[in-house]
Amino acid sequence: AQSVTQLGSHVSVSEGALVLLRCNYSSSVPPYLFWYVQYPNQGLQLLLKYTTGATLVKGINGFEAEFKKSETSFHLTKPSAHMSDAAEYFCAVSSSGAGSYQLTFGKGTKLSVIP
């Protein structure tokens, strides 16, 4: 069984400030971890993913995330927020089952950027 907890359903930051979105996971097997972004009334776009290897993962739009096994965390960060970063962000964990990778999503964190 696997689960994802995203701390904070809504986060507000000022333009130019650090963005930190928190994600903790539970998984009985080594996890694959993902961050997706969703703009209003649109589908999800992959920001970055961790499978194996380097624990600091860089993604699109200046985002990065660090896999910390000891803390079962995969927090998403960006050094300087832009207005265009305002969206909802979903953390997800995946495990292989019967040859298909099934994603379990967190409930999402809505990011607001204040000018």
Place this chain on the structure above:
Amino acid sequence: DGGITQSPKYLFRKEGQNVTLSCEQNLNHDAMYWYRQDPGQGLRLIYYSQIVNDFQKGDIAEGYSVSREKKESFPLTVTSAQKNPTAFYLCASSPLLSDTQYFGPGTRLTVL
């Protein structure tokens, strides 16, 4: 242009009517998925299919049905048995044995 299309973008139906949501992909992906999204709930898996003519129930399959007659198409029917069908529905696909899913733009279903 390769991608996933979902139609229509907005759908309104009366209570008690069955409705079918379309999902088509030209990415040559083997696996396809249907998710339901409710505000503050994240995404929940309804059905998935790894190969033509085969599909598996996800976490919330009750009141839904699917078919997979062609590799590129995975339509979802929301039946009258689904107690609370108003939601945003997302289709996704992935190459077989791939860890990454690619999402369509979604269909917002409102049952009046």
